[in-house]
Amino acid sequence: MTKVVGTRLKRKEDPKLITGHGSFADDIQLPGMLHAAVLRSPHAHAVIKKINVEEALKVPGVVAIYTGKDLEGKIGPVPTSWYVPDCDLKEAPQYPLAIDRVRYVGDGVALVIAEGRYAVKDAMYLIDVEYETLSPAVGQKESLKDNAPLVHDDIENNLAFHWKAGTVPEEVCEKAEASVKQSFYVQRVAPSPIETRAAIGRYNPGTGELTLWCTSQNPHIHRMVLSEVLDITEAKLRVISPDMGGGFGGKIGVYPDEALVGFAARDLCRPVKWIEERSEHFTAANFGRDEVIDVEIYGQKDGTITALRVTNTHNVGAYLSTMGPGVSTIDFGLMITGIYKIPYASCETFGVYTNTTPTDAYRGAGKPESTYQIERAIDLFAKEIGMDPVEIRRINMAQKEDFPFTNAQGLVYDSGDYEKPLTKALEMVDYQKFREEQKELRKRGKLVGIGFSTYVELCGFGPSKVAGGIGFQGGIWENATVRVHPRGSVTVYCGTSPHGQGHATTFGQIVSEKLGIPMDDIELVFSDTKSVSMGWGTYGSRSVAVGGSSVAIAADRVIDKAKKIAAHELEVSVEEIVFEEGIFSVKGSPSLQRTFKEIAKSANMAWNLPEGIEPSLEASSYFDPENFVYPFGTHIAVVEVDKETGQIELKRYVAVDDVGRVINPLTAEGQVHGGLAQGIGQALWEGIVYSKDGQNLTGTFMDYAMPKARFFPKFETAFTETLSPVNPIGAKGVGETGTTASTPAIMNAVMDALEPYGIKDIEMPLTPEKVWRAISESEGK
Amino acid sequence: MGNEKVNVTVKINGNEKRAEVEPRTLLAHFIRDNLGLTGTHIGCDTSQCGACTVLVDGQAVKSCTLLTVQADGSEITTVEGLGQVGNLHPMQQSFWEKHGLQCGYCTPGVMMAAVGLLQQNPNPSDEEIREGLEGVICRCTGYQFIVDAVKHAAQLMRETEAEVQLVGEERL
Numbered sequence: 001m002t003k004v005v006g007t008r009l010k011r012k013e014d015p016k017l018i019t020g021h022g023s024f025a026d027d028i029q030l031p032g033m034l035h036a037a038v039l040r041s042p043h044a045h046a047v048i049k050k051i052n053v054e055e056a057l058k059v060p061g062v063v064a065i066y067t068g069k070d071l072e073g074k075i076g077p078v079p080t081s082w083y084v085p086d087c088d089l090k091e092a093p094q095y096p097l098a099i100d101r102v103r104y105v106g107d108g109v110a111l112v113i114a115e116g117r118y119a120v121k122d123a124m125y126l127i128d129v130e131y132e133t134l135s136p137a138v139g140q141k142e143s144l145k146d147n148a149p150l151v152h153d154d155i156e157n158n159l160a161f162h163w164k165a166g167t168v169p170e171e172v173c174e175k176a177e178a179s180v181k182q183s184f185y186v187q188r189v190a191p192s193p194i195e196t197r198a199a200i201g202r203y204n205p206g207t208g209e210l211t212l213w214c215t216s217q218n219p220h221i222h223r224m225v226l227s228e229v230l231d232i233t234e235a236k237l238r239v240i241s242p243d244m245g246g247g248f249g250g251k252i253g254v255y256p257d258e259a260l261v262g263f264a265a266r267d268l269c270r271p272v273k274w275i276e277e278r279s280e281h282f283t284a285a286n287f288g289r290d291e292v293i294d295v296e297i298y299g300q301k302d303g304t305i306t307a308l309r310v311t312n313t314h315n316v317g318a319y320l321s322t323m324g325p326g327v328s329t330i331d332f333g334l335m336i337t338g339i340y341k342i343p344y345a346s347c348e349t350f351g352v353y354t355n356t357t358p359t360d361a362y363r364g365a366g367k368p369e370s371t372y373q374i375e376r377a378i379d380l381f382a383k384e385i386g387m388d389p390v391e392i393r394r395i396n397m398a399q400k401e402d403f404p405f406t407n408a409q410g411l412v413y414d415s416g417d418y419e420k421p422l423t424k425a426l427e428m429v430d431y432q433k434f435r436e437e438q439k440e441l442r443k444r445g446k447l448v449g450i451g452f453s454t455y456v457e458l459c460g461f462g463p464s465k466v467a468g469g470i471g472f473q474g475g476i477w478e479n480a481t482v483r484v485h486p487r488g489s490v491t492v493y494c495g496t497s498p499h500g501q502g503h504a505t506t507f508g509q510i511v512s513e514k515l516g517i518p519m520d521d522i523e524l525v526f527s528d529t530k531s532v533s534m535g536w537g538t539y540g541s542r543s544v545a546v547g548g549s550s551v552a553i554a555a556d557r558v559i560d561k562a563k564k565i566a567a568h569e570l571e572v573s574v575e576e577i578v579f580e581e582g583i584f585s586v587k588g589s590p591s592l593q594r595t596f597k598e599i600a601k602s603a604n605m606a607w608n609l610p611e612g613i614e615p616s617l618e619a620s621s622y623f624d625p626e627n628f629v630y631p632f633g634t635h636i637a638v639v640e641v642d643k644e645t646g647q648i649e650l651k652r653y654v655a656v657d658d659v660g661r662v663i664n665p666l667t668a669e670g671q672v673h674g675g676l677a678q679g680i681g682q683a684l685w686e687g688i689v690y691s692k693d694g695q696n697l698t699g700t701f702m703d704y705a706m707p708k709a710r711f712f713p714k715f716e717t718a719f720t721e722t723l724s725p726v727n728p729i730g731a732k733g734v735g736e737t738g739t740t741a742s743t744p745a746i747m748n749a750v751m752d753a754l755e756p757y758g759i760k761d762i763e764m765p766l767t768p769e770k771v772w773r774a775i776s777e778s779e780g781k
Numbered sequence: 782m783g784n785e786k787v788n789v790t791v792k793i794n795g796n797e798k799r800a801e802v803e804p805r806t807l808l809a810h811f812i813r814d815n816l817g818l819t820g821t822h823i824g825c826d827t828s829q830c831g832a833c834t835v836l837v838d839g840q841a842v843k844s845c846t847l848l849t850v851q852a853d854g855s856e857i858t859t860v861e862g863l864g865q866v867g868n869l870h871p872m873q874q875s876f877w878e879k880h881g882l883q884c885g886y887c888t889p890g891v892m893m894a895a896v897g898l899l900q901q902n903p904n905p906s907d908e909e910i911r912e913g914l915e916g917v918i919c920r921c922t923g924y925q926f927i928v929d930a931v932k933h934a935a936q937l938m939r940e941t942e943a944e945v946q947l948v949g950e951e952r953l
């Protein structure tokens with residue numbers, strides 16, 4: 001069969017995007033459309049005393065202004081979608097506009113609707129709000145303390161949830177010959193898709209249908225949640241994600257703003273458009289990470305790790321976001337031992353409310369943080385006992401024959417061969433040679449270092465039964481329908497919702513290979529709840545593993561039916577039909593054949609179908625995998641630190657990933673590169689910083705260090721391919737590997753470079769000033 | 782408030798357009814909202830991201846940093862004027878071929894910035910491309926395939942240039 005899967009095809013989605021014919025939210029213009037703006041709180045914590053909209057209403061073109069009080073009883077709170085069980089989770093209702101108290105800078109206070117982009121802002125600035133400020137709770141550790149200000153009066157100690165998994169017997173720790181304790185801060189970062197958030201609502205009073213275009217990674221989840229918030233049936237609510245300028249987790253969340261736009265469109269019976277500004281995005285869009293992770297790692301002098309104890313104190317912000325509670329508990333806490341056979345492990349997580357913007361899933365969601373702590377901790381332990389970082393990894397990692405491997409927290413990893421990418425990456429970087437050179441360079445006072453990250457991720461969400469068990473408010477199966485038209489072209493409807501990943505291409509490749517038809521004959525439909533019956537969206541590296549599998553199964557079902565029709569027409573039994581490269585032929589008599597196009601026509605015309613076969617050629621699949629998938633790999637960073645300035649130069653970056661079956665190496669590499677930029681960004685440059693009074697000091701691209709092209713060397717990437725047994729295509733997911741693996745690789749490399757100074761840890765991001773200070777301080781000692 | 786509308790005339794992608802705009806109208810908004818050319822995107826409000834980059838009188842400029850009135854009388858090229866499906870500019874062709882885009886939101890601006898870069902340096906090294914793209918942010922690609930694309934485009938453009946010269950010489 002012609003190989004399509006596994007080839008570097010150019011993307012189907014690109015011609016429109018490179019010629020300016022994409023259709024992003026702000027490109028949509030509807031007749032009579034109004035613009036919306038949300039006035040946001042400038043205070044982290046305050047009581048709203050009075051809102052005066054008189055002056056604002058005088059601005060020409062203003063149509064309506066709503067405050068939180070105006071909406072009381074008309075619109076419900078926006079709930080979280082992850083009720084993690086057994087953790088005493090306390091959810092504070094988040095109303096789309098604050099009613100009497102604002103709880104973070106960016107909290108919505110009023111919604112303005114006007115004719116025109118500029119008028120709506122003119123009016124917004126004229127709204128006069130009288131606040132009485134309160135002391136804010138900002139950092140998570142301080143906010144847990146007894147005397148901390150309360151974000152929600154009825155939630156004691158600001159404790160949103162308290163979760164535990166696993167136990168480490170005291171005697172195991174006592175028996176350990178060596179141990180290391182370290183606290184890490186995986187700082188708050190901004191997902192920062194280059195397109196900000198947006199929503200457009202259109203209501204038809206005649207049909208009662210509300211259409212909402214919004215920047216969502218999961219339109220069906222948006223429909224499910226917003227139908228409740230707006231009190232409208234799902235059948236009457238249509239959610240469409242237009243072309244989207246990235247998401248990275250920041251567009252998973254169902255947001256107050258989207259509910260407001262839907263509400264206003266219905267209330268005013270006119271289309272309403274809301275486009276978020278970048279500075280607004282930095283206060284009102286969910287951030288990622290913000291976890292203080294305290295680690296204790298125990299083991300023997302021979303390098304065997306015997307126990308790991310972890311505490312995660314997670315700043316959830318002022319409200320629980322859509323996925324927020326799951327990030328630092330399920331996603332993080334069950335993966336803390338990484339690829340290692342550590343017999344005992346425990347994780348305790350405190351979710352803490354603060355007067356800051358909520359945090360949610362960001363590329364990797366919990367896995368980058370868990371990888372960070374274990375990959376950093378294992379390095380520190382190796383240093384403690386004087387062992388090479390590669391050797392300690394080899395001693396402790398699960399071996400090929402251990403699969404399916406059960407980790408200390410009880411997760412069963414689907415498949416793995418950790419030695420494979422490790423060996424390959426070591427070869428690529430030429431480890432022995434590097435160590436020799438390092439010795440020489442150190443003698444000359446040059447600080448070069450190498451850092452490893454041998455990671456595994458929990459991806460491919462996932463088995464729905466498990467979703468129910470862990471409190472996720474959704475199934476996480478995936479849906480595809482393959483519809484064959486009378487003249488032989490095909491439309492495929494999928495429940496995942498791509499926004500840059502290139503599913504039209506990769507899923508198209510799966511269909512093209514299965515049906516033996518050209519890519520140009522295949523159209524894919526995503527991201528519209530009216531066209532796609534159901535689906536759970538794109539996040540958690542699930543799209544190919546779950547969605548792609550669903551496409552493959554549906555295509556197989558189409559072939560099964562088509563074979564029956566071909567057999568009937570060729571007057572043989574189905575068993576005698578072979579299907580190859582788009583041709584159905586009779587075994588042994590290859591001249592007896594029908595093309596895929598011919599069968600498409602027969603099936604749709606239905607003039608002569610076999611007994612019991614219904615007309616049309618179409619099949620659906622609802623694929624619910626039996627397990628998650630666990631991509632893995634080895635990343636190696638090589639850095640040089642300038643001891644005079646603290647400047648870090650990333651000299652080489654080698655990434656060998658095993659993501660199971662690679663559908664399109666070109667787009668898979670693209671995914672790895674993008675992930676790397678974000679993970680390296682976290683280690684070296686990015687970070688949201690709040691002042692003590694809860695102001696975001698890093699609220700623009702001037703203050704928040706978005707990585708630029710010149711920050712990176714050429715990444716050296718490769719794949720090994722260990723198939724997953726839990727889905728029919730053997731894929732594992734590639735979207736988050738780069739982000740998950742790279743942060744600790746960079747940190748470990750810098751710490752290796754700084755070894756001569758005995759520096760063990762520096763808080764991320766590793767800005768030159770911090771590095772320089774650490775060096776100066778150690779020199780002073 | 783100085784919001785009285787003023788007349789502007791620009792030549793955009795070869796077509797002359799006249800319009801009445803508020804003096805405060807940003808060129809980026811004018812291009813998108815008044816002229817309906819939505820290929821030019823907006824990604825920030827502090828002139829950092831470069832998603833809005835267009836060519837004004839041949840120079841790569843961030844269209845969110847100009848008022849429309851400042852562009853009065855100038856010639857503007859947006860991504861729509863760079864090349865079309867079936868007649869792609871080498872830059873567009875290369876971005877497609879080398880996978881220089883993922884979500885495609887930054888892409889029009891990045892390509893216009895790269896066209897500007899190649900005008901100044903037709904044969905840049907990887908380093909020079911990375912430096913030259915200082916004015917744009919891409920959150921998706923990690924830049925590597927953007928660099929490859931720009932390099933490839935430079936090569937295609939040099940080849941066409943050489944051909945044009947050759948044809949020209951033959952004619953002489």
Ligand code: FES
Pocket residue numbers: 822823824825826827828829830831832833834843844845846
């Ligand atoms: S929109 Fe112009 S630089 Fe960002």
Ligand code: FES
Pocket residue numbers: 194245246500881882883884885886887888918919920921922
């Ligand atoms: S391709 Fe998405 S921001 Fe550049």
